Amino acid sequence: MDVAVFGDSRRTPLLMTAAKDLSLVKDGRYYWHARGKTAGNIIRGMHKDETEDIYENLPNNLNILLLRATLPKSQDAYRDLTSGILEQKTGATVKLVPNVSHMLHWGNPEVVIKEIKERW
Numbered sequence: 001m002d003v004a005v006f007g008d009s010r011r012t013p014l015l016m017t018a019a020k021d022l023s024l025v026k027d028g029r030y031y032w033h034a035r036g037k038t039a040g041n042i043i044r045g046m047h048k049d050e051t052e053d054i055y056e057n058l059p060n061n062l063n064i065l066l067l068r069a070t071l072p073k074s075q076d077a078y079r080d081l082t083s084g085i086l087e088q089k090t091g092a093t094v095k096l097v098p099n100v101s102h103m104l105h106w107g108n109p110e111v112v113i114k115e116i117k118e119r120w
Contacts, residue, residue: 064092
């Protein structure tokens with residue numbers, strides 16, 4: 001897999017290895033790792049159904065932690081709004097992970113590992 005395919009200068013060989021869990025390769029073509037109904041439900045969940053509509057269905061005894069990305073800064077207002085709704089409706093704890101984008105477990109794995117070890 002060529003780094004240029006992703007157009008991201010932050011990619012390293014280690015990140016490229018980690019990225020393999022997100023794709024399948026068949027006949028030299030790359031496919032998303034989710035298939036059929038699973039992929040459809042993921043897309044629907046992200047773009048059609050409001051996630052906040054399910055919050056009241058969550059058990060009250062959950063100790064929810066949201067590790068929130070901080071990059072790009074242009075998305076801060078939206079992230080603040082949505083994570084605030086999660087906090088309000090579920091009592092979740094939201095922690096900002098500095099200098100990482102959506103795939104924060106790649107950008108700062110130490111923070112993710114620390115939180116997992118402390119909670120489980």
